Amino acid sequence: MRIGYARVSTLDQNVDMQLKALVSCGCEQIFSDLGHSGAQRLRPGLAEALEALQPGDTLVIWRLDRLGRSLSHLIDVVNDFGSRGVALYSVTEAIDTGSAGGLLIFHIMGALAEFERGLISERTSAGMAAAKLRGQSIGRPVKLRPGDVEMALDGMAREGLSLADAARRQGISRATLCRALRRRREQSAGDRASLVSVGA
Numbered sequence: 001m002r003i004g005y006a007r008v009s010t011l012d013q014n015v016d017m018q019l020k021a022l023v024s025c026g027c028e029q030i031f032s033d034l035g036h037s038g039a040q041r042l043r044p045g046l047a048e049a050l051e052a053l054q055p056g057d058t059l060v061i062w063r064l065d066r067l068g069r070s071l072s073h074l075i076d077v078v079n080d081f082g083s084r085g086v087a088l089y090s091v092t093e094a095i096d097t098g099s100a101g102g103l104l105i106f107h108i109m110g111a112l113a114e115f116e117r118g119l120i121s122e123r124t125s126a127g128m129a130a131a132k133l134r135g136q137s138i139g140r141p142v143k144l145r146p147g148d149v150e151m152a153l154d155g156m157a158r159e160g161l162s163l164a165d166a167a168r169r170q171g172i173s174r175a176t177l178c179r180a181l182r183r184r185r186e187q188s189a190g191d192r193a194s195l196v197s198v199g200a
Helices: 016-024 044-052 071-084 100-133 148-159 163-169 174-199
Strands: 002-008 029-034 058-061 087-090
Touching: 002 016, 002 044, 016 029, 029 044, 071 087, 071 100, 148 163, 148 174, 163 174
Parallel strands: 002 029, 002 058, 058 087
Antiparallel strands: none
């Protein structure tokens, strides 16, 4: 049996085109989600559709992004379908995982997307390494001004301010002040180690 699933992200979008396509594909049951983002994995209509599927059935969707926005989600669904003896058919992309060729195409798409993510990661790492060689700072800009740590420490020592209050007085978050104090301790430890090695 063919079971259809349709989704639109906002309530003012029209789902009729998807429903007509699903009916023309021979869907005997159709479930839908209106006003639900594809990024949401838990959707009431989708949950009903998945529960209705039996071994040998096919879930029909108008387009792959109607089922999920992320490739990882789509691959998880297809793998789950495979273990249940269920197929996925996408009208627009003409992908049918019920056939060996359709399943191959789907997984090739997944492999290409993974390959692209790997290339992006490599390019990002290479760019960061090149920036470091040029002396450029990497990461978020430091929010602390010169003397902020000393002023925070002074407030904590003289007035008994908590770490959070001292940070708030400097207009920064507690986490930012914690990181600054940790860097300061690490730098001091490194300086002491250098002095010891020179003295030896």
